[in-house]
Amino acid sequence: MPFIPSFSLRTSLFALLVTAGITPIAAADGDISFRRAAAIAKQYVRLSTTAQRTLKSRTLSNRTGAPYYLFNDAGNNGFVLVSGNEAMGSILAVGTEAPLDTLHAPEGLQYLLEAYRERFQTVQKMSAADRKRYFTTFATNNSYTPVTPLLKSKWGQGYPYNNSVGGYPTGCVATAVAQIMYFHRWPEQGTGTKTYRTYDGNTAQIDFSQSRYAWNLMHDSYDRRNLTDDERNAIGKLHHDIGAAVDM
Known part of the structure; x- marks a missing residue:
């Protein structure tokens, strides 16, 4: 699955990139740095101590090139997934109940995150004019009315949902x-x-x-x-x- 930096863990994005020998993608117009991503994330979650330490490093916090940044709430009360480039919009996903566990992500979530990664790579290859056009689209269509989840149920594919299908996952x-x-x-x-x-x-x-x-x-x-x-x-x-x- 794609690398997803989780700042509720004992690591930071760029420290891990360096130790793993991974070179971030070259910066493009509209790329969002860790510092800016953290500023966006603070509107939704309480930053962990690790994320706050990363912000104190100008070298680390000003780097770009990540397709997205995952910030889990310091109190495990939610998460926010911030885009790596303005052309993708600022916020990719928000949760209000629990942190996002990327180490045990289901297949569907892995697929979605990989799609975000591929989209980021596509944006990097766009001309400056195309990136500006995409950014303008998101910037002028970002109004919304927040609503609480309609569904209260939290069902899965195992027991007891598969009680009548021979023990197979329901799908x-x-x-x-x-x-x-x-x-x-x-x-x-x-x-x-x-x-x-x-x-x-x-x-x-x-x-x-x-x-x-x-x-x-x-x-x-x-x-x-x-x-x-x-x-x-x-x-x-x-x-x-x-x-x-x-x-x-």
């Missing part, structure tokens, strides 16, 4: 769709049929009209929860049916 699409359906508590009953291929290569058919979804037996979180058979079956059936519907 990321099934888990995402399931949470949206749970938010709306809809539908109460399925419609239509679907022929799909199972994990073992067999063909199966499902009649969704035979499925009723017991939303009242589902929960926002299942961490260490003792479940009844009905509760396990309710969450399992929902994920099973969605998985079949989207060919997971």
